Amino acid sequence: MVSTRVKLTVAFVVGMIAVAITLFLSLLTARNNAVYHDIAQYAAAQGDLAARIITDAAQAGERVVATDDTALIQALSPKIIDRLQAVPGYIVVVDTAGRAVYRSNDVTRLKSQDLTNLQTQLADLPKSGEALIFSLDSLQERLLFVSHSLPGNPGGLSRIASGAIATRAEVVPTEYMVSALVIVPLIILGGGTAAFLFLGRPQRQLAEITTEVAAITDGRSLHRRLPLSDETTDFANLVTTLNAMIGRLETSFAGLRRFTADASHELKTPLAVLRADVERAMTETTSQTERMVALEEALQEVRRMTDLVESLLTLARADEGRFDIHREPVELMPLVHEVYETALILGEAQGVTVNLPFTTDAVVMADRTRLRQLFLNLVTNAIKYTPAGGHVELGLGRHPDNVTFAVRDTGIGISAADFPHIFERFWRADRVRSRMSERGGFGLGLAISQWIAQAHGGTLTASSRLGRGSLFTVTLPLGGDGQKS
Ligand code: ADP
Numbered sequence: 001m002v003s004t005r006v007k008l009t010v011a012f013v014v015g016m017i018a019v020a021i022t023l024f025l026s027l028l029t030a031r032n033n034a035v036y037h038d039i040a041q042y043a044a045a046q047g048d049l050a051a052r053i054i055t056d057a058a059q060a061g062e063r064v065v066a067t068d069d070t071a072l073i074q075a076l077s078p079k080i081i082d083r084l085q086a087v088p089g090y091i092v093v094v095d096t097a098g099r100a101v102y103r104s105n106d107v108t109r110l111k112s113q114d115l116t117n118l119q120t121q122l123a124d125l126p127k128s129g130e131a132l133i134f135s136l137d138s139l140q141e142r143l144l145f146v147s148h149s150l151p152g153n154p155g156g157l158s159r160i161a162s163g164a165i166a167t168r169a170e171v172v173p174t175e176y177m178v179s180a181l182v183i184v185p186l187i188i189l190g191g192g193t194a195a196f197l198f199l200g201r202p203q204r205q206l207a208e209i210t211t212e213v214a215a216i217t218d219g220r221s222l223h224r225r226l227p228l229s230d231e232t233t234d235f236a237n238l239v240t241t242l243n244a245m246i247g248r249l250e251t252s253f254a255g256l257r258r259f260t261a262d263a264s265h266e267l268k269t270p271l272a273v274l275r276a277d278v279e280r281a282m283t284e285t286t287s288q289t290e291r292m293v294a295l296e297e298a299l300q301e302v303r304r305m306t307d308l309v310e311s312l313l314t315l316a317r318a319d320e321g322r323f324d325i326h327r328e329p330v331e332l333m334p335l336v337h338e339v340y341e342t343a344l345i346l347g348e349a350q351g352v353t354v355n356l357p358f359t360t361d362a363v364v365m366a367d368r369t370r371l372r373q374l375f376l377n378l379v380t381n382a383i384k385y386t387p388a389g390g391h392v393e394l395g396l397g398r399h400p401d402n403v404t405f406a407v408r409d410t411g412i413g414i415s416a417a418d419f420p421h422i423f424e425r426f427w428r429a430d431r432v433r434s435r436m437s438e439r440g441g442f443g444l445g446l447a448i449s450q451w452i453a454q455a456h457g458g459t460l461t462a463s464s465r466l467g468r469g470s471l472f473t474v475t476l477p478l479g480g481d482g483q484k485s
Contacts (some may be wrong), residue, residue, distance in 0.1 A: 039168070057077075076155075112400060121145070131144050208232060264428075378405075381446070
Protein backbone atom coordinates (compact mmCIF):
# COMPACT_ATOMS: atom_id res chain seq x y z
CA MET A 1 0.00 0.00 0.00
CA VAL A 2 1.33 3.42 -0.92
CA SER A 3 1.93 5.51 2.19
CA THR A 4 0.14 8.82 2.75
CA ARG A 5 3.54 10.48 2.70
CA VAL A 6 4.22 9.26 -0.87
CA LYS A 7 0.67 10.12 -1.98
CA LEU A 8 0.96 13.66 -0.63
CA THR A 9 4.37 14.12 -2.24
CA VAL A 10 3.04 12.91 -5.61
CA ALA A 11 0.03 15.25 -5.31
CA PHE A 12 2.39 18.13 -4.49
CA VAL A 13 4.66 17.38 -7.47
CA VAL A 14 1.70 17.01 -9.87
CA GLY A 15 0.38 20.34 -8.58
CA MET A 16 3.75 21.99 -9.14
CA ILE A 17 3.97 20.60 -12.70
CA ALA A 18 0.46 21.89 -13.47
CA VAL A 19 1.35 25.34 -12.11
CA ALA A 20 4.66 25.35 -14.05
CA ILE A 21 2.96 24.40 -17.35
CA THR A 22 0.25 27.04 -16.93
CA LEU A 23 2.83 29.67 -16.02
CA PHE A 24 5.08 28.71 -18.95
CA LEU A 25 2.24 28.88 -21.49
CA SER A 26 0.99 32.21 -20.14
CA LEU A 27 4.51 33.68 -20.21
CA LEU A 28 5.09 32.41 -23.74
CA THR A 29 1.80 33.87 -24.98
CA ALA A 30 2.51 37.22 -23.32
CA ARG A 31 6.04 37.25 -24.71
CA ASN A 32 4.88 36.34 -28.27
CA ASN A 33 2.23 39.05 -28.15
CA ALA A 34 4.86 41.57 -27.11
CA VAL A 35 7.19 40.46 -29.91
CA TYR A 36 4.35 40.69 -32.47
CA HIS A 37 3.62 44.14 -31.18
CA ASP A 38 7.31 45.18 -31.63
CA ILE A 39 7.44 43.74 -35.15
CA ALA A 40 4.18 45.46 -36.08
CA GLN A 41 5.59 48.75 -34.74
CA TYR A 42 8.79 48.26 -36.72
CA ALA A 43 6.84 47.53 -39.93
CA ALA A 44 4.60 50.51 -39.24
CA ALA A 45 7.67 52.77 -38.77
CA GLN A 46 9.07 51.64 -42.15
CA GLY A 47 5.68 52.24 -43.78
CA ASP A 48 5.54 55.66 -42.15
CA LEU A 49 8.95 56.53 -43.53
CA ALA A 50 7.95 55.48 -47.05
CA ALA A 51 4.68 57.39 -46.76
CA ARG A 52 6.49 60.49 -45.57
CA ILE A 53 8.94 60.30 -48.54
CA ILE A 54 5.98 60.30 -50.93
CA THR A 55 3.85 62.95 -49.18
CA ASP A 56 6.87 65.24 -48.59
CA ALA A 57 7.77 65.03 -52.28
CA ALA A 58 4.17 65.71 -53.30
CA GLN A 59 4.00 68.70 -50.95
CA ALA A 60 7.31 70.06 -52.33
CA GLY A 61 5.65 70.01 -55.77
CA GLU A 62 7.82 67.16 -57.03
CA ARG A 63 6.46 64.73 -59.51
CA VAL A 64 5.59 61.51 -57.72
CA VAL A 65 4.77 59.26 -60.64
CA ALA A 66 7.07 58.95 -63.65
CA THR A 67 4.38 58.58 -66.19
CA ASP A 68 0.74 59.28 -66.42
CA ASP A 69 0.31 55.68 -67.50
CA THR A 70 -0.38 54.21 -64.15
CA ALA A 71 -0.83 50.77 -65.72
CA LEU A 72 2.96 50.36 -65.66
CA ILE A 73 4.53 48.68 -62.72
CA GLN A 74 7.07 50.76 -60.78
CA ALA A 75 5.76 53.84 -62.38
CA LEU A 76 6.96 56.07 -59.57
CA SER A 77 9.41 58.78 -60.45
CA PRO A 78 13.02 57.49 -60.33
CA LYS A 79 13.89 60.02 -57.63
CA ILE A 80 11.17 58.73 -55.36
CA ILE A 81 12.15 55.13 -56.14
CA ASP A 82 15.74 55.94 -55.16
CA ARG A 83 14.60 57.38 -51.89
CA LEU A 84 12.21 54.54 -51.22
CA GLN A 85 14.91 51.98 -51.80
CA ALA A 86 16.75 53.38 -48.82
CA VAL A 87 13.88 52.13 -46.67
CA PRO A 88 14.61 48.51 -45.63
CA GLY A 89 12.09 45.69 -45.49
CA TYR A 90 9.07 44.72 -47.48
CA ILE A 91 7.39 47.82 -48.95
CA VAL A 92 4.60 47.82 -51.52
CA VAL A 93 2.98 51.05 -52.77
CA VAL A 94 -0.54 50.57 -54.11
CA ASP A 95 -2.47 53.00 -56.28
CA THR A 96 -6.15 53.85 -56.05
CA ALA A 97 -6.96 51.05 -58.53
CA GLY A 98 -5.36 48.56 -56.14
CA ARG A 99 -2.29 47.89 -58.29
CA ALA A 100 1.21 47.66 -56.83
CA VAL A 101 3.17 50.57 -58.36
CA TYR A 102 6.27 50.06 -56.28
CA ARG A 103 7.86 47.00 -54.64
CA SER A 104 10.98 47.20 -52.51
CA ASN A 105 13.99 44.99 -53.29
CA ASP A 106 13.02 42.45 -50.66
CA VAL A 107 9.65 42.07 -52.36
CA THR A 108 11.01 41.79 -55.89
CA ARG A 109 13.37 39.03 -54.75
CA LEU A 110 10.37 36.80 -53.98
CA LYS A 111 9.52 33.96 -56.39
CA SER A 112 6.72 34.73 -58.82
CA GLN A 113 4.37 32.30 -57.08
CA ASP A 114 4.97 34.09 -53.78
CA LEU A 115 4.53 37.46 -55.45
CA THR A 116 1.08 36.49 -56.65
CA ASN A 117 0.33 35.11 -53.24
CA LEU A 118 1.48 38.34 -51.63
CA GLN A 119 -0.63 40.33 -54.04
CA THR A 120 -3.76 38.38 -53.05
CA GLN A 121 -2.97 38.67 -49.35
CA LEU A 122 -2.41 42.40 -49.59
CA ALA A 123 -5.79 42.84 -51.25
CA ASP A 124 -7.26 41.58 -47.94
CA LEU A 125 -5.07 43.84 -45.85
CA PRO A 126 -7.25 45.96 -43.60
CA LYS A 127 -7.05 49.66 -44.47
CA SER A 128 -5.33 50.55 -41.27
CA GLY A 129 -4.82 49.35 -37.73
CA GLU A 130 -4.76 45.55 -37.69
CA ALA A 131 -1.81 43.61 -39.00
CA LEU A 132 -1.96 40.68 -41.39
CA ILE A 133 0.30 37.69 -40.90
CA PHE A 134 0.95 35.01 -43.51
CA SER A 135 3.66 32.66 -44.78
CA LEU A 136 5.43 32.58 -48.12
CA ASP A 137 6.93 29.31 -49.40
CA SER A 138 10.19 30.64 -50.74
CA LEU A 139 10.94 32.48 -47.53
CA GLN A 140 9.87 29.74 -45.18
CA GLU A 141 9.15 32.53 -42.82
CA ARG A 142 6.06 34.28 -41.67
CA LEU A 143 5.51 37.86 -42.72
CA LEU A 144 3.60 40.54 -40.89
CA PHE A 145 2.14 43.39 -42.99
CA VAL A 146 0.50 46.64 -41.90
CA SER A 147 -1.20 49.21 -44.10
CA HIS A 148 -0.91 53.04 -44.29
CA SER A 149 -3.20 55.22 -46.27
CA LEU A 150 -1.68 58.10 -48.18
CA PRO A 151 -3.71 61.25 -47.39
CA GLY A 152 -4.81 63.14 -50.52
CA ASN A 153 -3.73 60.19 -52.76
CA PRO A 154 -0.72 62.05 -54.28
CA GLY A 155 -0.15 60.94 -57.89
CA GLY A 156 -3.09 58.54 -57.60
CA LEU A 157 -1.35 56.52 -54.89
CA SER A 158 -3.67 55.11 -52.27
CA ARG A 159 -1.69 53.26 -49.60
CA ILE A 160 1.53 51.63 -48.56
CA ALA A 161 1.85 48.09 -47.19
CA SER A 162 4.96 47.57 -45.11
CA GLY A 163 6.02 44.21 -43.74
CA ALA A 164 8.64 42.48 -41.62
CA ILE A 165 9.58 38.89 -40.85
CA ALA A 166 7.58 37.69 -37.87
CA THR A 167 8.95 34.17 -37.38
CA ARG A 168 10.85 35.28 -34.31
CA ALA A 169 7.52 35.86 -32.53
CA GLU A 170 6.64 32.19 -32.91
CA VAL A 171 9.74 30.27 -31.99
CA VAL A 172 10.30 29.48 -28.35
CA PRO A 173 13.50 31.26 -27.35
CA THR A 174 16.38 29.10 -26.08
CA GLU A 175 16.33 30.66 -22.61
CA TYR A 176 12.67 29.67 -22.34
CA MET A 177 13.50 26.13 -23.39
CA VAL A 178 16.34 25.96 -20.86
CA SER A 179 13.97 27.14 -18.12
CA ALA A 180 11.22 24.75 -19.17
CA LEU A 181 13.40 21.69 -19.62
CA VAL A 182 16.14 22.16 -17.02
CA ILE A 183 15.51 24.81 -14.36
CA VAL A 184 11.79 24.17 -13.72
CA PRO A 185 12.21 20.35 -13.54
CA LEU A 186 15.10 20.90 -11.12
CA ILE A 187 12.93 23.17 -8.94
CA ILE A 188 10.07 20.63 -9.02
CA LEU A 189 12.48 17.83 -8.13
CA GLY A 190 13.86 19.93 -5.25
CA GLY A 191 10.34 20.84 -4.10
CA GLY A 192 9.20 17.22 -4.26
CA THR A 193 12.21 16.04 -2.25
CA ALA A 194 11.69 18.81 0.31
CA ALA A 195 7.98 17.88 0.60
CA PHE A 196 8.86 14.20 1.04
CA LEU A 197 11.40 15.01 3.76
CA PHE A 198 9.07 17.50 5.44
CA LEU A 199 6.21 14.98 5.51
CA GLY A 200 8.49 12.51 7.25
CA ARG A 201 8.15 14.40 10.54
CA PRO A 202 4.36 14.19 10.88
CA GLN A 203 4.55 10.57 9.78
CA ARG A 204 7.09 9.82 12.51
CA GLN A 205 4.97 11.70 15.03
CA LEU A 206 1.85 9.74 14.07
CA ALA A 207 3.79 6.48 14.27
CA GLU A 208 5.01 7.51 17.74
CA ILE A 209 1.46 8.34 18.87
CA THR A 210 0.13 5.05 17.44
CA THR A 211 2.78 3.03 19.31
CA GLU A 212 2.02 4.89 22.55
CA VAL A 213 -1.75 4.41 22.20
CA ALA A 214 -1.25 0.70 21.45
CA ALA A 215 0.90 0.36 24.58
CA ILE A 216 -1.59 2.23 26.77
CA THR A 217 -4.74 0.50 25.54
CA ASP A 218 -3.46 -3.03 26.15
CA GLY A 219 -5.81 -2.88 29.16
CA ARG A 220 -3.31 -2.68 32.01
CA SER A 221 -1.82 0.77 31.41
CA LEU A 222 -4.92 2.96 31.19
CA HIS A 223 -3.49 5.14 33.99
CA ARG A 224 -0.78 6.31 31.56
CA ARG A 225 -1.25 9.31 29.25
CA LEU A 226 0.32 10.26 25.93
CA PRO A 227 3.23 12.68 26.50
CA LEU A 228 3.18 16.03 24.72
CA SER A 229 6.83 15.85 23.68
CA ASP A 230 8.73 17.47 20.81
CA GLU A 231 7.94 14.37 18.84
CA THR A 232 4.17 14.90 19.09
CA THR A 233 3.84 18.66 19.37
CA ASP A 234 2.32 19.05 15.88
CA PHE A 235 -0.57 16.86 16.96
CA ALA A 236 -1.25 18.53 20.31
CA ASN A 237 -5.02 18.52 19.72
CA LEU A 238 -5.06 14.87 18.78
CA VAL A 239 -2.93 13.98 21.82
CA THR A 240 -5.24 15.96 24.15
CA THR A 241 -8.34 14.33 22.65
CA LEU A 242 -6.83 10.86 22.89
CA ASN A 243 -5.79 11.52 26.50
CA ALA A 244 -9.34 12.59 27.32
CA MET A 245 -10.63 9.43 25.66
CA ILE A 246 -8.17 7.24 27.58
CA GLY A 247 -9.29 9.03 30.75
CA ARG A 248 -12.91 8.15 30.03
CA LEU A 249 -11.92 4.57 29.22
CA GLU A 250 -10.04 4.35 32.48
CA THR A 251 -13.08 5.59 34.42
CA SER A 252 -15.46 3.18 32.74
CA PHE A 253 -13.04 0.25 33.12
CA ALA A 254 -12.65 1.07 36.80
CA GLY A 255 -16.46 1.32 37.09
CA LEU A 256 -16.83 -2.04 35.39
CA ARG A 257 -14.27 -3.65 37.68
CA ARG A 258 -15.91 -2.14 40.75
CA PHE A 259 -19.32 -3.24 39.54
CA THR A 260 -18.19 -6.84 38.98
CA ALA A 261 -16.42 -6.92 42.36
CA ASP A 262 -19.47 -5.46 44.12
CA ALA A 263 -21.86 -7.85 42.39
CA SER A 264 -19.75 -10.91 43.33
CA HIS A 265 -19.40 -9.60 46.85
CA GLU A 266 -23.16 -9.10 47.17
CA LEU A 267 -23.81 -12.65 45.98
CA LYS A 268 -21.11 -14.20 48.19
CA THR A 269 -22.85 -13.47 51.50
CA PRO A 270 -26.33 -14.82 50.66
CA LEU A 271 -24.69 -17.86 49.03
CA ALA A 272 -22.69 -18.55 52.22
CA VAL A 273 -25.84 -18.17 54.35
CA LEU A 274 -27.77 -20.38 51.94
CA ARG A 275 -25.11 -23.07 52.11
CA ALA A 276 -25.05 -22.98 55.91
CA ASP A 277 -28.87 -23.21 56.03
CA VAL A 278 -29.02 -26.14 53.64
CA GLU A 279 -26.27 -27.95 55.54
CA ARG A 280 -28.11 -27.32 58.80
CA ALA A 281 -31.37 -28.62 57.31
CA MET A 282 -29.60 -31.73 56.04
CA THR A 283 -27.97 -32.63 59.34
CA GLU A 284 -29.71 -35.65 60.81
CA THR A 285 -29.58 -34.39 64.38
CA THR A 286 -31.45 -31.19 63.49
CA SER A 287 -34.98 -31.13 64.83
CA GLN A 288 -37.95 -30.63 62.54
CA THR A 289 -38.56 -27.08 63.82
CA GLU A 290 -34.91 -26.08 63.39
CA ARG A 291 -34.96 -27.56 59.88
CA MET A 292 -38.01 -25.47 58.97
CA VAL A 293 -36.33 -22.33 60.33
CA ALA A 294 -33.18 -23.08 58.28
CA LEU A 295 -35.20 -23.67 55.12
CA GLU A 296 -37.20 -20.49 55.73
CA GLU A 297 -33.93 -18.53 56.03
CA ALA A 298 -32.62 -20.22 52.88
CA LEU A 299 -35.76 -19.21 51.00
CA GLN A 300 -35.27 -15.64 52.21
CA GLU A 301 -31.74 -15.61 50.84
CA VAL A 302 -32.88 -17.08 47.53
CA ARG A 303 -35.46 -14.25 47.27
CA ARG A 304 -32.76 -11.69 47.98
CA MET A 305 -30.50 -13.17 45.34
CA THR A 306 -33.32 -13.25 42.81
CA ASP A 307 -33.99 -9.57 43.51
CA LEU A 308 -30.31 -8.76 43.08
CA VAL A 309 -29.98 -10.71 39.84
CA GLU A 310 -33.12 -9.04 38.46
CA SER A 311 -31.78 -5.59 39.33
CA LEU A 312 -28.43 -6.40 37.73
CA LEU A 313 -30.17 -7.62 34.61
CA THR A 314 -32.26 -4.45 34.43
CA LEU A 315 -29.16 -2.25 34.66
CA ALA A 316 -27.17 -4.36 32.21
CA ARG A 317 -29.96 -4.16 29.63
CA ALA A 318 -30.37 -0.44 30.27
CA ASP A 319 -26.62 0.05 29.67
CA GLU A 320 -26.82 -1.86 26.45
CA GLY A 321 -29.86 0.16 25.39
CA ARG A 322 -31.68 -3.15 24.92
CA PHE A 323 -34.44 -2.40 27.34
CA ASP A 324 -37.70 -1.66 25.62
CA ILE A 325 -39.89 0.91 27.25
CA HIS A 326 -43.47 0.24 26.17
CA ARG A 327 -44.96 3.68 26.18
CA GLU A 328 -48.65 4.22 26.47
CA PRO A 329 -50.77 7.01 27.97
CA VAL A 330 -50.68 6.43 31.74
CA GLU A 331 -53.12 8.15 34.14
CA LEU A 332 -50.92 9.16 37.03
CA MET A 333 -53.55 9.76 39.71
CA PRO A 334 -54.72 6.09 39.94
CA LEU A 335 -51.09 4.92 39.80
CA VAL A 336 -50.08 7.21 42.65
CA HIS A 337 -53.10 6.06 44.68
CA GLU A 338 -52.01 2.46 44.15
CA VAL A 339 -48.48 3.27 45.35
CA TYR A 340 -49.95 5.18 48.29
CA GLU A 341 -52.00 2.12 49.34
CA THR A 342 -48.85 -0.02 49.38
CA ALA A 343 -47.00 2.71 51.26
CA LEU A 344 -49.73 2.77 53.92
CA ILE A 345 -49.28 -0.95 54.56
CA LEU A 346 -45.45 -0.70 54.62
CA GLY A 347 -45.59 2.41 56.82
CA GLU A 348 -47.93 0.78 59.29
CA ALA A 349 -45.52 -2.11 59.74
CA GLN A 350 -42.69 0.39 60.42
CA GLY A 351 -44.67 2.78 62.59
CA VAL A 352 -44.36 5.52 59.97
CA THR A 353 -47.37 7.64 58.95
CA VAL A 354 -47.89 8.11 55.23
CA ASN A 355 -49.89 10.96 53.66
CA LEU A 356 -50.93 11.94 50.19
CA PRO A 357 -51.93 15.60 50.64
CA PHE A 358 -52.33 16.47 46.98
CA THR A 359 -52.70 14.78 43.59
CA THR A 360 -53.78 15.95 40.21
CA ASP A 361 -55.11 14.63 36.94
CA ALA A 362 -52.25 14.05 34.56
CA VAL A 363 -51.41 11.70 31.74
CA VAL A 364 -47.86 10.86 30.67
CA MET A 365 -46.60 8.67 27.87
CA ALA A 366 -44.85 5.99 29.89
CA ASP A 367 -44.26 2.35 30.69
CA ARG A 368 -46.74 1.82 33.56
CA THR A 369 -44.84 -1.08 35.16
CA ARG A 370 -41.52 0.80 35.12
CA LEU A 371 -43.13 3.95 36.47
CA ARG A 372 -44.73 1.98 39.30
CA GLN A 373 -41.33 0.44 40.08
CA LEU A 374 -39.76 3.92 40.19
CA PHE A 375 -42.43 5.38 42.53
CA LEU A 376 -42.37 2.30 44.77
CA ASN A 377 -38.54 2.42 45.04
CA LEU A 378 -38.70 5.98 46.32
CA VAL A 379 -41.56 5.28 48.71
CA THR A 380 -39.96 2.10 50.12
CA ASN A 381 -36.68 3.95 50.62
CA ALA A 382 -38.46 6.79 52.41
CA ILE A 383 -40.19 4.35 54.77
CA LYS A 384 -37.04 2.21 55.14
CA TYR A 385 -34.88 5.17 56.16
CA THR A 386 -37.46 6.79 58.48
CA PRO A 387 -37.49 5.63 62.08
CA ALA A 388 -40.80 4.73 63.78
CA GLY A 389 -42.86 7.82 64.59
CA GLY A 390 -41.69 9.65 61.45
CA HIS A 391 -43.74 10.87 58.48
CA VAL A 392 -43.63 10.25 54.78
CA GLU A 393 -45.51 12.52 52.40
CA LEU A 394 -46.28 11.81 48.74
CA GLY A 395 -47.47 14.41 46.26
CA LEU A 396 -48.35 14.61 42.59
CA GLY A 397 -48.14 18.11 41.11
CA ARG A 398 -48.85 19.41 37.65
CA HIS A 399 -47.02 22.25 35.88
CA PRO A 400 -47.42 23.75 32.40
CA ASP A 401 -44.86 21.41 30.79
CA ASN A 402 -44.36 18.61 33.22
CA VAL A 403 -45.65 16.69 36.15
CA THR A 404 -43.78 15.96 39.40
CA PHE A 405 -44.04 13.12 41.85
CA ALA A 406 -42.37 13.94 45.17
CA VAL A 407 -41.62 11.80 48.21
CA ARG A 408 -40.63 13.65 51.37
CA ASP A 409 -39.62 11.93 54.60
CA THR A 410 -38.57 12.99 58.06
CA GLY A 411 -36.04 10.15 58.25
CA ILE A 412 -32.32 9.81 58.86
CA GLY A 413 -31.34 11.89 55.84
CA ILE A 414 -28.06 11.70 53.94
CA SER A 415 -24.83 13.45 54.91
CA ALA A 416 -23.32 16.02 52.52
CA ALA A 417 -20.31 13.73 52.02
CA ASP A 418 -22.50 10.78 51.03
CA PHE A 419 -24.99 12.75 48.97
CA PRO A 420 -23.04 12.86 45.65
CA HIS A 421 -22.86 9.04 45.63
CA ILE A 422 -26.47 8.05 46.19
CA PHE A 423 -27.18 7.33 42.53
CA GLU A 424 -24.06 5.18 42.13
CA ARG A 425 -24.50 1.45 41.77
CA PHE A 426 -24.04 -0.61 44.94
CA TRP A 427 -23.60 2.53 46.95
CA ARG A 428 -25.13 2.55 50.47
CA ALA A 429 -24.57 5.10 53.19
CA ASP A 430 -23.67 2.38 55.63
CA ARG A 431 -22.86 -0.85 53.87
CA VAL A 432 -22.29 -3.12 56.86
CA ARG A 433 -25.26 -1.93 58.85
CA SER A 434 -27.66 -2.03 55.93
CA ARG A 435 -26.65 -5.51 54.90
CA MET A 436 -27.00 -6.85 58.40
CA SER A 437 -30.17 -4.99 59.19
CA GLU A 438 -33.50 -5.79 57.68
CA ARG A 439 -33.24 -2.64 55.57
CA GLY A 440 -30.74 -4.70 53.60
CA GLY A 441 -30.90 -3.04 50.15
CA PHE A 442 -28.22 -3.58 47.51
CA GLY A 443 -27.68 0.04 46.66
CA LEU A 444 -29.11 -0.48 43.15
CA GLY A 445 -32.61 0.96 43.66
CA LEU A 446 -31.77 4.61 43.06
CA ALA A 447 -29.55 3.79 40.07
CA ILE A 448 -32.46 1.91 38.49
CA SER A 449 -34.92 4.66 39.46
CA GLN A 450 -32.75 7.30 37.84
CA TRP A 451 -32.46 5.24 34.69
CA ILE A 452 -36.26 4.81 34.50
CA ALA A 453 -36.83 8.58 34.92
CA GLN A 454 -34.26 9.38 32.21
CA ALA A 455 -35.60 6.71 29.85
CA HIS A 456 -38.92 8.57 30.02
CA GLY A 457 -37.28 11.88 29.17
CA GLY A 458 -37.52 13.01 32.78
CA THR A 459 -35.25 13.46 35.81
CA LEU A 460 -34.87 12.20 39.35
CA THR A 461 -33.48 14.76 41.78
CA ALA A 462 -32.88 14.66 45.51
CA SER A 463 -32.15 16.93 48.42
CA SER A 464 -31.42 15.80 51.93
CA ARG A 465 -30.06 16.83 55.30
CA LEU A 466 -28.58 14.42 57.77
CA GLY A 467 -31.01 13.76 60.60
CA ARG A 468 -33.71 15.95 59.02
CA GLY A 469 -35.02 13.82 56.18
CA SER A 470 -34.95 13.74 52.39
CA LEU A 471 -36.93 14.81 49.38
CA PHE A 472 -36.86 12.85 46.12
CA THR A 473 -38.59 14.37 43.09
CA VAL A 474 -39.40 12.72 39.76
CA THR A 475 -40.15 15.13 36.92
CA LEU A 476 -41.80 13.73 33.80
CA PRO A 477 -42.75 15.54 30.61
CA LEU A 478 -46.52 15.79 30.14
CA GLY A 479 -47.95 13.71 27.32
CA GLY A 480 -51.16 12.26 25.96
CA ASP A 481 -53.91 13.89 23.92
CA GLY A 482 -54.92 17.31 25.08
CA GLN A 483 -53.21 16.88 28.41
CA LYS A 484 -50.77 19.74 27.97
CA SER A 485 -52.32 22.85 29.45
P1 ADP B 1 -30.87 0.55 48.87
O1 ADP B 1 -31.40 -0.67 48.27
O2 ADP B 1 -29.64 0.33 49.69
O3 ADP B 1 -31.89 1.40 49.52
P2 ADP B 1 -30.80 2.65 46.94
O4 ADP B 1 -30.06 2.76 45.67
O5 ADP B 1 -32.27 2.72 46.88
O6 ADP B 1 -30.30 1.34 47.62
O7 ADP B 1 -30.27 3.78 47.88
C1 ADP B 1 -28.89 3.99 48.02
C2 ADP B 1 -28.54 4.56 49.35
O8 ADP B 1 -29.05 5.88 49.43
C3 ADP B 1 -29.21 3.83 50.51
O9 ADP B 1 -28.40 2.76 50.93
C4 ADP B 1 -29.27 4.93 51.54
O10 ADP B 1 -28.05 5.04 52.23
C5 ADP B 1 -29.48 6.19 50.74
N1 ADP B 1 -30.92 6.56 50.69
C6 ADP B 1 -31.80 6.32 49.71
N2 ADP B 1 -33.01 6.85 49.98
C7 ADP B 1 -32.90 7.44 51.19
C8 ADP B 1 -33.81 8.17 52.04
N3 ADP B 1 -35.07 8.39 51.70
N4 ADP B 1 -33.33 8.62 53.22
C9 ADP B 1 -32.04 8.41 53.57
N5 ADP B 1 -31.16 7.73 52.83
C10 ADP B 1 -31.58 7.25 51.66
